[in-house]
Amino acid sequence: MAGNWKMYKTRSEARAFLAAFTPLIADLPAERTVVLCGPFTCLDLLTTAAGQFAPGAQNVHWETEGAFTGEISAPMLVELGIRYAIVGHSERRAYFNETDGTVNKRLRAAQTHGLIPILCVGESNEQRQAGFTDPWIATQLEEDLPGIDLDRLVIAYEPLWAIGTGATCEATEANRVTGLIRTLAGRADLPILYGGSVKPGNIDELMDRPEIDGVLVGGASLDPESFARIVNYKAFAAT
Ligand code: PGA
Numbered sequence: 163m164a165g166n167w168k169m170y171k172t173r174s175e176a177r178a179f180l181a182a183f184t185p186l187i188a189d190l191p192a193e194r195t196v197v198l199c200g201p202f203t204c205l206d207l208l209t210t211a212a213g214q215f216a217p218g219a220q221n222v223h224w225e226t227e228g229a230f231t232g233e234i235s236a237p238m239l240v241e242l243g244i245r246y247a248i249v250g251h252s253e254r255r256a257y258f259n260e261t262d263g264t265v266n267k268r269l270r271a272a273q274t275h276g277l278i279p280i281l282c283v284g285e286s287n288e289q290r291q292a293g294f295t296d297p298w299i300a301t302q303l304e305e306d307l308p309g310i311d312l313d314r315l316v317i318a319y320e321p322l323w324a325i326g327t328g329a330t331c332e333a334t335e336a337n338r339v340t341g342l343i344r345t346l347a348g349r350a351d352l353p354i355l356y357g358g359s360v361k362p363g364n365i366d367e368l369m370d371r372p373e374i375d376g377v378l379v380g381g382a383s384l385d386p387e388s389f390a391r392i393v394n395y396k397a398f399a400a401t
Contacts, residue, residue: 163376163393164197164280164318164355165383166220166248167204176204179386180211186390187214195376196393197246197280198383202234209243218246221254222277224267236275247272248378249279250306252322262305269310280316280378281306282357283343287323295321296342303346316353317343318378324358326380330368331358337371344373362388366396 171179187196199218200208208217223233239247249272250265265281272279283302285295299319319340324331331339336356343354356368357378368374383389 163194163395164199164218164246164248164316164378165389166199166251166357166378166380167201167383168220168253168380169201170384171201171204173204173207176200176207179384180207182386183390184211184214186386187393190214190393194393199246199248199280205239205242205244212243216245217243218248218280219244219277220248220251222247222249222268222272222279224264224271226271226275236271236277239277240275245278246316247277247279248318249281251282252284252320252325256322262302265306266308266310269306269315273311273314278314278316280318280355281310282318282320282378284320284322284325284358290321290323295339299339299342300346303343307347312347312349312352316355317347318355318357319343320357320378326359328359330360330364331356333364333367333371333374336368337373340371340375341373360392362391365392369395 196215197218198208198215199220219239222236223230226235226237249268254260269279283299285298289295289298321331340354340356344352353375355376355378356374360377360379361382379392
């Protein structure tokens with residue numbers, strides 16, 4: 163269950179979130195992994211508060227150091243205690259010109275230094291309307307995954323048209339595409355998340371689906387109660 167704060171939360175806002183959130187996830191089942199991916203300025207707060215959850219970053223560069231203004235390297239994140247890094251989020255691909263080539267390099271660097279990358283893939287609305295969802299996902303995986311260790315990877319299926327729009331992908335379709343990703347990757351035990359307008363109101367339905375192992379949550383991870391409700395999805399909340 164991963165949260166992506168994107169470019170939200172100052173340090174004082176992050177502190178207030180953590181004070182409210184951590185007690186709400188105190189009794190999670192041991193097998194349930196929670197990851198919170200914050201902006202760089204909050205990462206030390208996340209590592210300090212971590213315990214019930216694992217701290218994550220939202221990107222990572224492929225070089226260990228160098229003249230790459232504005233970037234962050236895997237050793238810098240690892241030394242801070244960061245365990246996960248989102249790679250290839252559609253906002254990085256759309257607004258910062260990230261390509262499958264650079265996504266692959268970032269994935270490799272993350273794994274080389276011991277981070278678990280969360281690779282994001284997904285189709286646009288135009289691609290979906292044109293019936294091009296499945297070949298597009300296949301192409302992304304073909305280009306993103308060469309040389310990647312599938313034992314230390316999480317993939318998130320995030321249809322672009324569902325991100326931040328309130329238009330969640332139907333659970334049956336999210337389940338179908340996550341299953342397709344599992345088949346294409348060729349690994350039954352690969353953790354695959356769904357992301358795109360996940361809310362307290364749809365989490366139980368999504369998590370009921372057999373192919374969906376978890377979720378990547380943007381907007382609804384900003385509020386401690388809403389993210390805690392998502393993290394404590396049905397199986398646990400019902401007890
Ligand atoms: P959203 O974002 O939950 O706000 O739709 C998801 C994401 O971008 O990972």
